Amino acid sequence: MRFSGFKIIREGLSGHKGWDATWRDATPKSHYDHIIIGGGGHGLATAYYLARRYGKANIAVVEKGWLGGGNVGRNTTIIRSNYLLDGNEPFYELSLKLWEGLEQDLNYNAMISQRGILNLFHTDAQRDAYIRRGNAMLLNGADADLLTTDQIKNRYPFLNTKDARFPIKGGLAQHRGGTVRHDAVAWGYARAASLLGVDIIQNCEVTGLDIKNNKCVGVITTRGPIKGGKIACCVAGSSSRVMAMAGMRLPIESHVLQAFVSEGLKPLIPGVITFGAGHFYCSQSDKGGLVFGGDIDGYNSYAQRGNLPIVEDVCEGGMAILPNLGRLRLLRMWGGIMDMSMDGSPIIDKTPIENLYFNGGWCYGGFKATPASGLCYAHLLATDTPHETATAYRFDRFEKGLMIDEKGQGNQPNLH
Amino acid sequence: MIINHPLLGPRDAAEFTYLGDAGLIDRPDGMAENALPAFIDYGYLRDNVAGNHRELWFHEQGDRSWLVVTRHTVTHEITNVELASDVARKRGRSK
Ligand SMILES: Cc1cc2nc3c(=O)[nH]c(=O)nc-3n(C[C@H](O)[C@H](O)[C@H](O)COP(=O)(O)OP(=O)(O)OC[C@H]3O[C@@H](n4cnc5c(N)ncnc54)[C@H](O)[C@@H]3O)c2cc1C
Secondary structure: OOOOHHHHHHHHHOOOOOOOOOOOEOOOOOEEEEEEEOOOHHHHHHHHHHHHOOOOOOEEEEOOOOOOOOHHHOOOOEEOOOOOOOOOHHHHHHHHHHHHHHHHHHOOOOOOEOOOEEEEEOOHHHHHHHHHHHHHHHHOOOOOEEEOHHHHHHHOOOOOOOOOOOOOOEEEEEOOOEEOOHHHHHHHHHHHHHHOOOEEEOOOOEEEEEEEOOEEEEEEEOOEEEEEEEEEEOOHHHHHHHHHOOOOOEOEEEEEEEEEEEEEOOOOOOOEEEEOOOOEEEEEOOOOEEEEEEEEEEEEOOOOOOOHHHHHHHHHHHHHHOHHHHHOOEEEEEEEEEEEEOOOOOEEEEOOOEOEEEEEOOHHHOOOOHHHHHHHHHHHHHHOOOOOOOOOOOOOHHHHOOOOOOOOOOOOHHHO | OEEEEOOOEEEEHHHOEEEEEHHHHOOOOOOOOOHHHHHHHHHHOEOOOOOEEEEEEEOOOOOOOEEEEEEEOOOOOEEEEEEHHHHHHHOOOOO
């Protein structure tokens, strides 16, 4: 089934009875050439690009819960490619370009909205760092625009530009950045992959890896064992748990990140704004709620909910730049488990175990990476060589001293 | 979360900063034969369990002591709190 304007009008007139299920809810077969563990954004995108771009067949995605129940359905939906380091920026720029063509590619409305992102700065040193970052972005073919306080006031008159503890001195804008309807990304990839013959198997938790003579030959699941050619782990916050089934310890800690949505408002914030002197970022959903977040809670956690000190911290950050937030009530808040890596950057690599592959360590920036992560992981699975934009995302970068540490924090996952 | 400090009694977790796995107490011997792999392991690899986790907390807004807290990473239930110096001493270190 393809979506089109004509079909919507026809269905509208005939009571919407002609729509099919968005994807096939498959039951597991005994063998697949490719088994992708984890039906989040990255796992589904990997399956799609494997089938579509690399022409592979006989692919399964096994998901322990329901599609979209992990971080892909819990994030604050921001996409951007404003990274500094060479290991990262070409990858994230590839991702942004894929987002720009995604809806046509998938024939699915993911509500991609390039409403722009603005990173505020508050000191001279921070301005210099942002100029450097902006130049690195331009060199990698991304867009970057340094805005003055007046330009910012023009666009966002309600920002606290003057009498704040951290006065706003300007900002680095990426006008191509923006937001995406996160669930629609999971649904869109699932539908497109399913149409290409990928089996999407929900409520099927991987509980063991079948490893013989250092070679992975299948997975044990709550719905029985499944044999596989290549097994690709893609489980975000559960990375350490699944790879422990192969006896591997990872350069990753799991931490909880919270998100918040206010009651609905009339249009107030046209783009995405981030505070530079604390951790706070905010956008407005199409339904009108302000969607915002900040730091992770800071200690290892597998609880998909956060604690109160961070709620206070995030709201303080918000009040510092948007004093008009003070009257708002919070409508909802929730948490998701982040795979925080030792240098703040991800891993897309083979493992020491033959036919077992790994994708993880996305920290709290993996939603924007979804298309490129899927494409690069599919490339690795199909060709056994890293994609040209993902050559730095290797396991051995830690022992080789080739960390990709955007923030310069060192091996302290809760600070990235 | 409340951490029951062995010297000061129950304290709000917000008074503390978090370092990570309590295995960090056991810094490898830099002169040993296997120092390189031991330090890669020490610096970068973690068990990251979903369950009881022994971890280092620093009482930054308090008496500035290091604690080893045993906390469940799914429920946040804290079942044991020790002074890190006691833990190290029990292993024959820092007399
Ligand atoms: C509050 C919050 C805000 C965020 N904001 C942003 C943002 O603004 N921009 C951005 O770029 N990123 C953001 N992120 C990060 C982003 O959401 C994640 O990095 C990204 O979604 C991770 O990839 P995924 O979609 O594949 O993960 P997930 O959707 O978590 O997929 C992993 C899947 O694996 C499944 N799984 C786990 N264990 C097993 C098993 N044993 N067997 C089978 N399946 C298993 C899980 O059920 C899950 O569905 C945010 C995250 C959170 C929590």
